[in-house]
Amino acid sequence: MAVIHVNIVSAGEAIFDGEAEIVFAPAEMGEVGILPQHAPLLTRLKPGAVRLRLEGGEEREFFVTGGLLEVQPHVVSVLADTLVRARELDEQAAREAKERAEETLAGKHGEIDLDRAREELIQAEAQLRMIEELRKERRGS
Numbered sequence: 001m002a003v004i005h006v007n008i009v010s011a012g013e014a015i016f017d018g019e020a021e022i023v024f025a026p027a028e029m030g031e032v033g034i035l036p037q038h039a040p041l042l043t044r045l046k047p048g049a050v051r052l053r054l055e056g057g058e059e060r061e062f063f064v065t066g067g068l069l070e071v072q073p074h075v076v077s078v079l080a081d082t083l084v085r086a087r088e089l090d091e092q093a094a095r096e097a098k099e100r101a102e103e104t105l106a107g108k109h110g111e112i113d114l115d116r117a118r119e120e121l122i123q124a125e126a127q128l129r130m131i132e133e134l135r136k137e138r139r140g141s
Contacts, residue, residue, distance in 0.1 A: 002036040006052060008062060008078040015062060020052040023076050025069050026126075034071050041071040047126035049133070050078055063130055065123050091131050098124035 003019040023034040026048030032041070045067045052060045067080035101121035105114065 001055070003055060004034065004036040004038070004076055005074060006076045006078070008050065008080065010067075010080040010082060016052070016060065018054070020054050020076075022053045024049070024051040025078065026050070026064070027069060032069070034076055037073050038071050038076075040073070041069070043069050045069050045078070045080070047123045049126075049130050050080075061130070063127060091128070094124045094127040094131065098128065 001021050003021055004023065006016060006018060006020045006023055007014070008016040021035075025032055025034070026046050028044045028046050031048075032043070034041075045064050047065050048063070050062045050064055054060065062078075062080075064078065064080040065082040067078065070077040070079070097120055101117045101124060104117035105121065
């Protein structure tokens with residue numbers, strides 16, 4: 001099968017630089033799937049999973065909090081705000097962040113930054129969804 005070159009980077013480090021058969025990413029308007037020879041595309045990413053299917057069927061997953069996705073016919077670049085390998089997600093920390101954001105939105109804390117609280121809630125919920133998906137995959141394997 002044909003492959004496309006993929007670069008996944010965050011401000012702190014380059015996480016992946018290699019070939020993939022397909023890339024899935026959480027674009028702002030919904031998840032996109034990118035195959036080799038995809039039409040050029042530039043879009044924002046929302047919190048969620050960037051998934052790669054490598055040659056031979058191996059899959060890799062990364063959690064992004066947002067960023068940009070640039071697609072060219074032979075290269076996909078993910079420029080993530082923050083990036084975590086899926087296996088490194090911390091379920092307890094995500095649950096605590098979700099609770100804090102919900103309390104803030106409910107007005108249980110003094111000064112309220114609603115935009116920040118909403119963003120933290122979206123990120124925590126996306127992390128928890130990804131953790132649950134990984135858990136289901138492990139049970140199915």
